[in-house]
Amino acid sequence: MKLLKCPINGTRPLSEFIFGGEWRDMPNPDTSSDLEWASYVHYRDNAPGIKKEWWYHSPSGTWFIAERNTLTDEVLATYLYSNPPATNVEEQSA
Amino acid sequence: MAYQLLKYALGGEYKEPRFFRDCQTPKKSYDAVIIGGGGHGLAAAYYLAKDHGITNVAVLEKGYIGGGNTGRNTTIVRSNYLTPDGVNFYDASVKLFEGLSTELDINLFYSNRGHFTLAHSESAMRTMRWRAEVNKHVGVKSRVVGTDEIAKACPQMDLSCSGKSPIQGALYHEPGSIARHDAVAWGYARGADSMGVEIFQNTEVQGIDIKDGKVQGVHTSRGYILTGKVLSAVAGFTPRICKMVDLKTPIVIHPLQACVSEPMKPWLDTILVSGSLHVYVSQSSRGELVMGSSLDPYEFHSTRSTFDFVEGLTSHIVDMFPFLSNVKIVRQWAGMADITPDFAPIMGMTPIKGFYLDAGWGTWGFKATPISGKTMAHTLANDKAHDLIHSFRLSRFEEYELTGEKGAASVGH
């Protein structure tokens, strides 16, 4: 069974997690055209590669982001949505 | 049959010809190029040649023919879908399957076993009735049956599922069948090859040339090929091919796993599916139980196996058949399923002229092999989608016209 690291609860087997799909930036609903919106809700960046994904640690109710290579299943990083790595760096330097 | 067998015994030298030629060097150009030497691609090639006289066709296969999901599925053929369009489409496929051994002159072991979709809850029973009603309307033999009829067809099953989720009834689909999946690919390959189609194995597509929104040719590991028509029939590799032409689709790839038991004397005569337990099982002509489950829970472009799958599957199988506790699983494997949001395929034309899509086959691709080949061949030949596949067009998503298959919550394979 695959292991995944919850940023709050540590490394756990996959059975403790629920996959929440690819993280996608929502376009501005007020300014996007019907077609742009329809593409956003229906289409996916579905070719293999490194994706940002939502994952949920079920026992603790923690949502987080995993950067995962969907071709190799390698997880490059996991972090809370509110605390992406780039922000971390800024916080540390501040 | 006696004659066919005797000729092997009497003839000294083995005289069976090759199923298909060993093509190595592609021509400069083809009328059509089919990417993917699985059942679908080969069937499309076969019907292009047979129905439309288009024989200057190349089939490009990255690995070996039938090596993708054609050779990885659990070989179930059925048409008990939920929408009239779905039922009509798969029913046409069943009808083609029924005559296919004769047409292709290869024994596909197309075995009509009857198919039970078990319902363990009242809501599942509702869905069964819904499917049955639509099937009946379209003229497909499906009906809701009670536990007595299930017990008669499969007396060995514990209808209470070890007390854990008692079966309340089922959708019985009489035409439900199984077949030798590999042989379907081989038969179509031989048929297409004999009419002039060239099949290239170990041939990878590296790019597709588009100019002014129109297909110009295909870059392959065996060189560049000129063509105005390209059919992508690559299931789990669809996103990779679509990326080459910058075409967006809603497809997501999830592995779908299956496993097989050691052979035992046949006892299970029907095909059983349980949506709630995520199990489907039949017994092959070799005596093995062929079993599958639901999709893996997350996106992954690979065919690795997981232990969770086989743990979950066997625990449910043993709930249904406690006496199989010590029957052994020999092998597990996986395929990459190209899933669409409305559980129906994506077929037909695309915004790119000359680029045709046969994709989104999820967990239901094998059963559609003949009809997808036939309708896609028609679509390529006429540059117009076949009537049967109109509701499977790619543009349905932008149009918010998803097919109603999504309505059925219950899983079925």
Add this chain to the structure above:
Amino acid sequence: MSMRLPKQVGEWINRNKKIRFSFEGQEYTGYEGDTITSALLAAGVKVLGRSFKYHRPRGVLSLANHDINALVTDGVDTNIRADVTTLTDGMQLKAVNTDGGVIKDKRKYIDSISPLLPVGFYYKAFHKPARLFPFWEKVIRKAAGLGIVNFNYPRINKRKLNDFCDVLVIGAGPSGLSAALSAASNGLKVILVDENQHLGGSLTYDFAGEVASRKTLIDLVEKVSASLNIKVYTGAYAAGYYQDHMVPVVRADGITKVRAKAVIAATGAFEQPPVFHNNDLPGVMLGSAAQRMMYRYGVKPFNKGVIVTANAYGYRVALDLLQAGVNVSALVDMRAEDKQDAHALELANKGIQIYKGYCVYEALPSKGKLGVVGALVCPYDPLTATADVKKAVKLECDGIAMSAGWAPAGALLYQSGMGVVYNNNIQQFVPNRLPKGVFAAGRVNGVFDLEARVNDGLRAVAEVVNFLGGAVKALSVETHKGPSPSHPYPFVHHPKGKNFVDFDEDIQIKDFINAAKEGFDNIELMKRFTTVGMGPSQGKHSNMNAIRILAKIRNFPVEKIGSTTARPFFHPTPMGHLGGRSFHAHRLTAIHAWHQAAGAAFVDVGAWSRPAYYQKAGLSKEETVQQESLAVRLSVGMIDSSTLGKVEVCGPDAAEFLERFYTGIYADQKVARSRYVMLLDELGVMVDDGIATRLSQDKFFVTISTANAPMVYREMQRCLQVWKLNVTLINVTSAYGVINVAGPKAYQVLRKVVSIDLSEDALPVGRSAEAKISGVPVRIVRAAFVAKQAYEVYMPTGYALSIWKLLLESGKNEGIRPFGTDTQRLLRLELGHPLPGIDTDGLTNPFEMRADQALEMGKPFFIGKRSLEIISKKPLNKVLVPFVLAADYKGEMPQDCNLVIESGVIKGRVTSIGFSPSVGCVVGLAYVAPHQAELGSVFEIRTDNGKTAKATVVQAPFFNAE
């Protein structure tokens, strides 16, 4: 005739304990520690089974579970692997694949008609004419399979455990033992696994006639047993390699899922049969099988034997046989080159005839092919793989030991993602790329010399230590010296074939050649067409030879052929083991036992179990439901709604959160008021609905339908992350019990026990209030879902049962009656409320439900709004309408999911329907075409029997109390 040898040093049997058993009706005696096969061999039984396809007699091939020649049934279980299954007292055994016994098998004729059945014959026969296929299919199905399943086999819960270690060492041969010891001495926690009952691997049987190497074994085993850092599992096989170093280890009594930080595969190699005519006769066996027999079980493999070899190993086997007193007729060495090692000289000195550059052309069968009486040996041409039959020599023997080479037991390594190269020096695939944390040692790594194997274990551990962050000196793999342990092409063509490559599936050389001729000349296609390696032993003794043949056919180097994908399991694994104790998590309310005692018929809703109705003797389900509903309409009823999802949305942004999440307006909602909530997804599809009650300025209490609760709460949590609002979500689903008291007399029942004024003026519909029942704080919400006069009472779960009983008592005079979800569905239908999941499906949008009034399209944002804007521009395909059947309707009762048909076209379907005793006719909800939706219009429903029922569109609610 007993073949039992005198006691052997280190043997695995206990001669003080006899075990009685029978095989094919004949009584035998073995010893404790015997396997079924070893006990039979000791008793002189040679024919142990019949082959899968041709029903040829079969004996021992590997004695190591690398073949399935000996599959037996004990009448309870089937397909038992006799070679490795421990003998137990009173076993009554039979071979599985026979019709009339292993000797007299009626299907043995198939062997003689086998030319009729070439490779893939079944693809070319039986299908014409098509009408006869069902007949042939029956014949084929009868012949298929191995053992017969016992439908009465008991279900036994096998335990599945989890275990953890730093290093998992798979295989306790010399490399594995030395690796385990070295890892332990580096302070690592080790789990050492071996499928045999005893440690040692080849150290327990491969001696070349002298037992000097036994010292190495005893030394290693003693140290391993003494180490506190090593946990040993014997009689346990590693079934597969799974992601992140998870290896399920299978024992007779269950599975241990080992999660390791690093894995060392010291899995050894499978000895491979050379392929010659009749190489499958009972008595023809692998050299290692003969050794296992002698040293582990004290059994003489045969009395007079021929050894056919193509490596140094065969010489070691010959010396072992001599040591055991076997009369060795000759050693046949397929290699012509004239390098004599010490063992060869020793054999020559002992007067054993050695045929260099010869092969066994065929094994000569005894009557019925039940054994071997001799070997025809001929000069061998390795280039053409043919024998010079003119120079044939006939040797008498009753057994042949074969040692021509090895295939690495690399299945687990392949599964982990190993890359390999073909090493011509040893004619074997060896790893050249291993994934992080996975290591190979010993023969699987191409190391054959005993001392080098011990060292390879040390080398692997050095790599493990460094992988885990240590810093020790790296060692290198010792290159193989001397002649190759494997012959590059150990085949001998024979005009009559029957030179078997795959014993499981009865596949001969010519089958491969013919398959290639037909175009199946790629290893994967060949596997599928010939079925090589697809039998229960999964190619352990056949895959390598198949690759060698294909390479020869295509004139490719072996490396270019590659190998087929190795998939779990290493050995077939029982479903009961894999499934284990199957857990079936389910949720119960605090009142569950009371419901049970009251005769509730339960229904699963999500993970919950809920009463659908309370059975009454003599009444049908429908009648009961109608009675329960009448109680609510005429007097009072109550239902346990504790399963409702309940979430507290707290914080200054609580109202804002709800406005984004749901379709309505909540900012201006007053405290102690309730409002309807509807949730859509991004596509505008209706997902769920419920009630939001404002408890304070910054706190809402939201209900979610039972089945959707976990999913909706998760979605709330996710949205909160994205929206970054000052909100805290608290899931209180199980913290509160809910009892809904409904009906005209609900007020009377409640006012007796509730501390506050519940009158219509004080607490109208849409209001909520905090109150007490017998001192316990409760909340009362007026929600008119099943009846206008209804009170939802929320209380701490611990008091739910007591309050339920109190209300029953309090409503005794009013005739209060508990009701279940089926009744609830009828009641809400009477009021015309659609239910998500029942009256909607995965595509239904609120316009189709005619729920436009729930949509605040003027809000800046809510989930699904943008999609609704697009959908609203399109014409509707269908709409949900309330309908009735005529009061005097006498036809078949329509069911939900019956279709609405107009001119032969499906226009919609019934989603809810039932006879309402309160309304006096059949009422329902259905999707119809928009043009059929007008009030008063009539549409047709097709019932189960194909007849038509006419339905009239009406206004909801059907039932109006006022």
Add this chain to the structure above:
Amino acid sequence: MTELIKTSPLSDAQKMMKPLMGSHRGMEVALSFEGPKAEQKHKTILGVTDVSCFARFGIKGAKAGEWLAQQGIKTPEALNTWVEGAPGTLVLRLGMSEFLVEDQLIGKACAKLQAFDQANIQSAYQVVRADAAFVLGGSEVLNLLAELCVLDLRDSVLPSNFVVMTQIAGISATLIRESLSGEQVYRIWCDGSYGLYLWEILIEIAQELGGGVVGLTCRFQ
């Protein structure tokens, strides 16, 4: 006015075992099942005790820890750890901003905390709880947990002050290791609606391994 009885999520199953009943903090509880001798034996090998009746107080929000501290309750500094926050009272930190306070048999903190008044507090919200809670102890306890939980819970791996939110028998649960009268035991909390399910599994496996139920009396004597 009728005095209402509070019931344990497990009361149905326990009553079938015909235990000696009593009451603890207003909840009807089973004090003893099979008598001291048998239960003492279970306790040594593998004993399962229902402690759902313990008083609990939950609080969640950015200032939850701060508020507890103001009430004189010690709170754990690190995420997913626990401390004895007051005499006889455990305080578990569940993730970042949620706390579970639980009075053991003798603790008294929760009664005081129940006086929580939302009107005066911001960014801290009471979490009403209805847990099923268990004590597991005995020589075979890790053997049982090895079947039900996929995590390595051995002493050498799981520090004694850690709080683990994981799955046990397929359901979400919270687990800690603590010392109870000198004995190392595991404490498990799960959603009360799953209580009966988990209880039945715990007892089934405990019995297979030679242990069984241990009543409150025997556990805390």
